[in-house]
Amino acid sequence: MSDQDDINLEGGDVGTTETSGRKISGLIPQLLKWVAIVLSALIFIVTVVVITVNIIGGAGKNMSTLPVSEEYTGVREILQWYRDPIGVIQTRTNDEIPASVVAEVALGYTADDKTTPAELSARIVEIKDFLRSFLQSKTAMELKNEEKIKIEIRNQINDNILSKSKIKDVRFTKYEIVEQ
Known part of the structure; x- marks a missing residue:
């Protein structure tokens, strides 16, 4: 090359x-x-x-719900309601600028139970005082979670006020929180 x-x-x-x-x-x-x-x-x-x-x-x-057969579905218990003697509870919240709270509480107990309404009637003053002081100790924000408040009321009444019987449920027939 x-x-x-x-x-x-x-x-x-x-x-x-x-x-x-x-x-x-x-x-x-x-x-x-x-x-x-x-x-x-x-x-x-x-x-x-x-x-x-x-x-x-x-x-x-x-896919998140499972089918439930009828044999596993429980029938809700029919309750009697204790509400007239309690009446309307009016108080103020534990805020810097307190809100007004108006509550009418109904306490549910087993329908065929005779001791619970008798004990509730005997302790009506304690129950009214407890409800007033319980609602007064909470802030308006805490009172907005109704389900939690109902559970707390039921547990406190069963543990601290009633001795012979227990209530099954707590419902509000009137529940108003008026913030200023």
Whole structure:
């Protein structure tokens, strides 16, 4: 080999030159390939989003609830309600700017129980005083959680006031918190 031979260092065979037509024809398949990839990705993303929204949004079948047969479903106990002697309890909350609380409380006990209403009648003064001081010791924000208040009242009456019997439930026939 002599130093005079032409060496093409830029690639390709000696004597071949690419024309502009071939460059364009090679560009079109590459462009189509990328368009297909992007389109496929978009279709995949939309499919995943639609399925996820249907599952989370509840349009799909709800898998979090279990069917309960009738033999396991308990019948709610029918209760008698002790409420007239208690009357309306009016007090103020334990806030910097106290709110007014008006509550009418009903205490539920088993329907065929004869000792509970007798004990409730005997301890009516203690119950009224407890309800007034209990509501007075809470803030307006604490009193807004009605279910928690009902449970606390029931437990306190059963543990600290009644001795021979227990109440089963506490309900409010009137429950108003008026903030100033």
